[in-house]
Amino acid sequence: MGRTPKDVTDAELAVLRVLWGREDATVRDLADEIYGGESGASSSATVQKLLERLLAKGLVARRTGGRAHRYSAAADRDALIGRRLQETADKLCEGSLAPLLTHLVNEARLDADDIAALEAFVERAAKRRQKGRR
Amino acid sequence: MGRTPKDVTDAELAVLRVLWGREDATVRDLADEIYGGESGASSSATVQKLLERLLAKGLVARRTGGRAHRYSAAADRDALIGRRLQETADKLCEGSLAPLLTHLVNEARLDADDIAALEAFVERAAKRRQKGRR
DNA sequence: TGACAGGAAGACATTCTGTCTTATCCTCGG
DNA sequence: CCGAGGATAAGACAGAATGTCTTCCTGTCA
Structure with a gap:
């Protein structure tokens, strides 16, 4: 088949x-x-x-x-x-997409820019949570 | 072909x-x-x-x-x-794997655990950089 | 030794993919 | 208005991948 x-x-x-x-x-x-x-x-x-x-x-x-x-x-x-x-x-x-994310974070060689982008995202997410939105 | x-x-x-x-x-x-x-x-x-x-x-x-x-x-x-x-x-x-990571972070609906894992990773990365290792 | 389970090799049908051929159609110039 | 030429549509085609099956060979155990 x-x-x-x-x-x-x-x-x-x-x-x-x-x-x-x-x-x-x-x-x-x-x-x-x-x-x-x-x-x-x-x-x-x-x-x-x-x-x-x-x-x-x-x-x-x-x-x-x-x-x-x-x-x-x-x-x-x-x-x-x-x-x-x-x-x-x-x-x-x-x-689930989470395992893909985990893999990328653990295995992929990320450069400084990638990590900076991640940091920015995490900060944004933290701020959102702090404000109680979503 | x-x-x-x-x-x-x-x-x-x-x-x-x-x-x-x-x-x-x-x-x-x-x-x-x-x-x-x-x-x-x-x-x-x-x-x-x-x-x-x-x-x-x-x-x-x-x-x-x-x-x-x-x-x-x-x-x-x-x-x-x-x-x-x-x-x-x-x-x-x-x-380059970076665009995949970007996509996951921007588009995928990540739950709290995923974000926590990301936070942990970012912190680890920051610490590494601070120590000047790698 | 002889039946038999298991493995190797290969045949096979179906589908996908990229390419090409043929037939039809539309637009433009005269 | 009509013919020429490019563009589209429909489908034929070969090569390859995939999943399945058949056949033959080999070793083992009773």
Whole structure:
């Protein structure tokens, strides 16, 4: 039997990456950017298929103006990160994200900036709690 | 062209999960646990194939004693979490884990325990820095 | 020794993924 | 208004991954 489909495949991700760098893009724009300068008709078709699948997943939006559709990203990188983290949590931690956080804090080599960001967050959280909010 | 193989597939994960719950297990033990009571000869073969692939990935260890091999987990859940997180970071963040941490802190609904753990970590980190170690 | 449990190797169906081909459609220039 | 050309839609396709099963071989124990 099949397995769980990847939410976003590598080729799809390549398309998304380009879309994250601009407001809009046509299929041709994307094909040019991804498959070098001389993007044949087949490259365009490939990109279009990827866009179709991304559309079905709700990760890109399409604006059908003029002659060629214009595609834009409907999910940013952070949203993708969230999906992957949640998927990992679902498979390995019964859906809880806390073990991931623990792992990152314990195992990952964090630099000073990361730690500073954490400190800031913890302070914010402490302040919130002090005020009795949430 | 093919895609990047999943480091651990769902069926393999089911095997690992059982192994995490005990010290040792034979193929039959695992088949019984995973495929209900009456594990036919085919279930055993399936489990064995999965173990073979896990072995190739270095995720289980085999001790060849007596009549049946005994398998044990060579990677715990946290190691798997680390793999997945790094893979996500590689694909979405040029290998940096920091954005994942940021996401968890900003987006995930952390409960009091999680925040307490974070506080403890930050304090530890501050102390380390103060002592000039590391 | 002979039946048999267990292991190794490989076949297999299904699905996914990335790519390409074909057919249809729309827009623009003439 | 019509033809040309690019764009879209639909789907065929090969290669690979995955989960399962079959087959054959090996060792063990009665």
